[in-house]
Amino acid sequence: MRFCPSPTGTPHVGLVRTALFNWAYARHTGGKFIFRIEDTDAARDSEESYEQIIDALSWLNLDWDEGINVGGPHEPYRQSQRSDIYTEVIEKLKATGRVYESFSTPEEIEARNLAAGKDPKVGYDNFDRNLTEEQKAAYRAEGRQPALRVRVPDEDITFDDLVRGEITFPAGSFPDFVVVRPNGDPLYTLVNPVDDAIMQVTHVLRGEDLLSSTPRQIALHHALIDAGFTTHIPRFGHLPYVMGEGNKKLSKRDPEANLFHHRDRGFIPEGLINYLALLGWSLSHDRDIFSIQEMVKAFDVVNVNPNPARFDQKKADAINGDHIRLLTVEDFTARMIPYLQAGNVLSNDPTDVQLEILAAAAPLVQTRMNVLSEAPELLEFLFTPASQITYAEDALKGLPENSSVVVAASVEALELIPEAEFTHDVIQEALNSALIEGLELKPRIAFGPLRTAISGRRISPPLFESMEILGKQDTIDRLVRFNER
């Protein structure tokens, strides 16, 4: 198996899903996973993008056995550094006659099609297939350099797609195609099959957009076999698209196409991998939450669904939330920290007191989040001094008339609790008898004002537990301040 992205732009979820399926299949079968970079287009490739792809795979814990940064028997693994290899391959291919020199320019090809009364879209007309040495010499005399084209066999090309079954492209459905530019630069059309051949790749899993280029690659593989570079043609499998809203392919412009957008929102790798796996595959008929290990154990490409899948943010969030709940509290706590720092709730170097508060609060919020970026909003009040609590508008609006009476009665009741016994169950008991029984209030009426006084919000983690974390003094300060506002 191999994963061989072009480093253009930020990593796309479709790209990551392709990586995941390749990786999972390699792990499932015990095969090798090769990571290679296809950077033959200097104009579009960037070093930044290259690093982002590595960042993405590392974040998701998709490791590779051979390739970038880990080496292997076919180094180097960046195509921009493999020119010598391609030069040699090109020479051999020319010698076998499977590749020929073509002097036609795109303009000339179009003009010939027009002159013949054909749609210019039919493309190259195989004009230069049988040029004589004299004709070639004449072109050269004009100062022209030839591109190299593969002579495509004059017969149907059939292959058995791993996810779609048998697919046949009729003879003549595509013309001889360019593999090397006139200046000698090899193109993707050459380099991709060549490296797959040299690196002994047996299974190619890639996006559906490459389906129609597969017969060309197979033609080239045959040429490579003739030239002695390999003995077999890999098996191909074409994964369905990941679509966005409506029926459009998830475009690079859509924010949810960007892997790092999801990381920034607080997806954990477990959750994102689980969701991405569900786009075209399923573990079983009645379960869609699973670990990567379970996926590896069960994953087979032949079970991949061939139809395109829409990316559903709500479902993705729900899956992530389930995985957040699966984390141990300690793990969950640690993973929240960067998001709390990003939200300016925690300092870059949290104090022991802050960490203690966080540890106490974490279990209260673990069931209240789908993505980790919800943490700052939920926990901020615990790290804010009583004097700086601000009250949200919707929280104040929903309060009953007698709020100040309720709060005053609460202060009275809480004052009676010894500091050492200021725990959530004691607090609850005290408040229950003071407000529910004493003032004969409904719980909703009684605790609403307290929640706002403590957290400034209409929605918060459980009230009594929050009070316990804040401690007696801070709790009372907040209540008093609320009544003085």
Add this chain to the structure above:
RNA sequence: GGCCCCAUCGUAUAGCGGCCUAGUACGCUGGCCUCUCACGCCGGUAACACGGGUUCGAAUCCCGUUGGGGUCACCA
């Protein structure tokens, strides 16, 4: 336009000739739990694109139609 791919609830999918009056999850929704919000639990909603075959029997196999998508570069 040529060639290729795809077609089950709104979404993701289960289904590979009888277990299907079509299952599960998300979503939406009613309820229970409950100090808010969640979590959890119980219920509801909603689909085999259409038309022909093959067969005792079709969501499942075949053909056609329609619809969607891709690709036809000296990009990848």
